[in-house]
Amino acid sequence: MIRTHRATELNNVALGEAVTVAGWVQRQRDHGGVAFFDLRDSSGVIQVVADPDEFPVITELKMEYCVRVNGVIRERPEGTVNADRDTGSIEIGATEIEILSPADVLPFLIEDRVDVDEKVRLQHRYLDLRRPRMAANLKARSMATSAIRRTLDELGFLEVETPTLINSTPEGARDMLVPSRLRQGEFYALPQSPQLFKQLLMIGGVERYYQIARCYRDEDFRSDRQLEFTQLDLEGSFWGRDEVLDTIEGVLKAVVRAVRGIEITEAFPRITWQEAMDRFGSDKPDTRFGTEIVDLSELVAQSEFGVFQKAISAGGTVRGINVGAQEWSRSRADNLTDRAKTLGAGGLVWMVVEPEGTLRSPVAKFLSEPEAEGIKEAMAAKPGDVLLISADQWKTAVTVLGALRLELGRPVDHEELAFLWVVDFPLFEEEDGKITFSHHPFTSPVSIDQMRDEPEKALSMAYDAVLNGVELGSGSVRIHDPETQSQVFDILGIDRETAQRRFGWFLQALRYGTPPHAGFAFGVDRVVMILQNEQSIREVIPFPKTQTGVDPMTGAPTWVDDQQLSDLGIAITPEAEQRREDT
């Protein structure tokens, strides 16, 4: 046995007892006649004391040496207790110190308070993982997944694995492709989600399925997006929306209990997509703070201000938010206007409420007294407040204000958890004049008649879970009737032949007594990220990739041998070949 106890377990050991511990040297302090070092293992830290004359090895220890210590547990002398540490009232008087494995000089210190460039951390991720913050994140992740499994196992769910080498479908996100050697020129795709397979499991009579599934989307990175990520994927037969929401809500509450140690007793609020957009300008609203969007259209319907007039007569709207007291300057106004433009707005109107109550704004001179008063009243404006107004098509106006709301009014309370269901999503959305599905094409419409007659207004049985303004995941009641499924493809402009070619196998499966079913998937990485107060998903992924898809430690992705390429029947382009030679 290499060790008898972990560091923090020593609190429960009788004084005078002989123990053996093993771990890493956190810090070493040599005082000449007496020397200390802090030994860290996965449980915590314990101080080891020795007389360097007796144990000269203690002066050889460097940070992150892996060591084993035999010693005796003893109370620290009066006045030397360290109240900041779990084991601060005891220490180990060493009787033997063995270096199990020395360490090179470190690229960075293994301490939370040290701020290190992320690339350097990723190049030595194994060292980064020794830091308490990262160790805690890994632990939180493990507790989250075990809470998920515990909860769903108790509910009688079956954990089923679906394949990760599947067929590519051009819809949605770009697929990660894997070339086939046995069938040269053909490709597998890595799943963006187990969507169709879990529906097949429902057809297969599983009734209650879940999987903690790795999913892949070959799209550009964000702080909350990686090429590969982990989802809790879940589906239930003979289920409607409420069964799904109740189950997922129970799972999320169990995760919060496991990771944060708190109990959420009240039900997650539900808000329709329309209301979310109107009030918060987002389909994933952060409801930890107000600053809601106000409709000013009627107030300024007769305004002399051309931009307002134009927006309204073009079927648009005029909306505003009161972002409260802000440092305000010309350059700030310009910055926000630019920001609004990058979000698709034509511009941005700003107003500052002067101490005497008048509005200071480039457009103030166009506003009548009743209009100015009406705006102030509608937006509950106080002296010093900054009002931002967008006049545009509805979706643009609310989206722009929603984004500015987040940038100017973000809360700082990291403890609060604002869960939310967003329901009644539109079934389709228009993109460059073309109708496309807003969730995925297997989502059930609320009404088949409406879908057929007024597709642009049709609602879907899709729903999202949102936490603190982050979309955790989404789900829907699925289409279980092959005829409805075909109609959806029709509306999407996918002709019968194409639908048959891409999804024929699935449409056929629907024809054998498919139970009504519904499901959900949420991102485990994102949930853990928020519960751990991390700003980036990379902090809760042990070995993430950088924004260009590179692993700085292994260098992946890398060039492969010509032989490997020819085995696959693949040639790389001259441009890529040039890059290959350059590197």
Place this chain on the structure above:
RNA sequence: GGGGACGUAGAACAGUCUGGAGUGUUCGCUGGCCUGUCAAGCCGGAGGUCGCGGGUUCAAAUCCCGUCGUUCCCGCCA
């Protein structure tokens, strides 16, 4: 595909705007001292392709152009 920020010693930075010797700070590393520290302390020392390439200049970390890398955002992410 587009926009912004950043890149200086092993790490984190200052210096860059307004060009003048690789100048400096903290941590780490290293030699020494030190019997109660715990981010120990004190004295000494080493350590630099200022990301890379080009240009302007008597002179470039500093100005200009390009490029690579990292990051945030827009597009994209059913």
